[in-house]
Amino acid sequence: MPGIILTLNAETPEELRALIGGLADLVDAVEGDEGAVTARTVLNDIKAEAGAQPTEPPTEKRGRGRPKKQPAPVVEEAPKVEPPLAPPTPEELKDAAPVATIAPLPPTEPAVSEPVPGPTFTIDDVRNELKVLVNAKGGDAARAVLREQGYEKLSDLPPQMYGEIIAKAKAAAQ
Numbered sequence: 040m041p042g043i044i045l046t047l048n049a050e051t052p053e054e055l056r057a058l059i060g061g062l063a064d065l066v067d068a069v070e071g072d073e074g075a076v077t078a079r080t081v082l083n084d085i086k087a088e089a090g091a092q093p094t095e096p097p098t099e100k101r102g103r104g105r106p107k108k109q110p111a112p113v114v115e116e117a118p119k120v121e122p123p124l125a126p127p128t129p130e131e132l133k134d135a136a137p138v139a140t141i142a143p144l145p146p147t148e149p150a151v152s153e154p155v156p157g158p159t160f161t162i163d164d165v166r167n168e169l170k171v172l173v174n175a176k177g178g179d180a181a182r183a184v185l186r187e188q189g190y191e192k193l194s195d196l197p198p199q200m201y202g203e204i205i206a207k208a209k210a211a212a213q
Contacts, residue, residue: 160201168208175212184208
């Protein structure tokens with residue numbers, strides 16, 4: 040025969056004595072097989088003796104599994120409407136505390152954008168334009184364009200001057 044495990048919960052010694060006495064009655068009833076005696080009726084008798092409310096058998100049959108989730112009620116909040124503020128009267132302004140003023144910021148200088156570089160020329164571009172000038176006006180005209188800028192030969196010309204020399208050579212060739 041398997042062992043029986045029983046747990047008794049009592050808050051006072053009197054409740055515990057009543058539970059143990061009721062347990063003895065239950066054992067006697069089961070051994071004597073008095074018919075309609077159940078554990079619930081004995082437990083209710085014990086609780087009544089201890090002054091507690093008897094437990095009622097469940098009247099409603101419970102279904103299997105987890106109960107269906109009920110949708111949450113929809114609660115709509117009304118938008119908060121604040122009354123419009125009236126401008127202060129001159130008397131209210133006179134009585135009001137002084138307001139701190141903020142000094143205006145010094146004017147800022149506009150951001151200087153870097154100049155957009157024009158087309159990048161190579162020494163070959165300058166050489167080709169000077170050839171056009173030589174064919175149109177002669178070698179002396181091409182040398183005059185270089186000397187006008189302070190240079191004797193094409194190899195002396197710095198890269199930043201290429202665009203200016205090309206423009207002068209085109210103007211001289213026409």
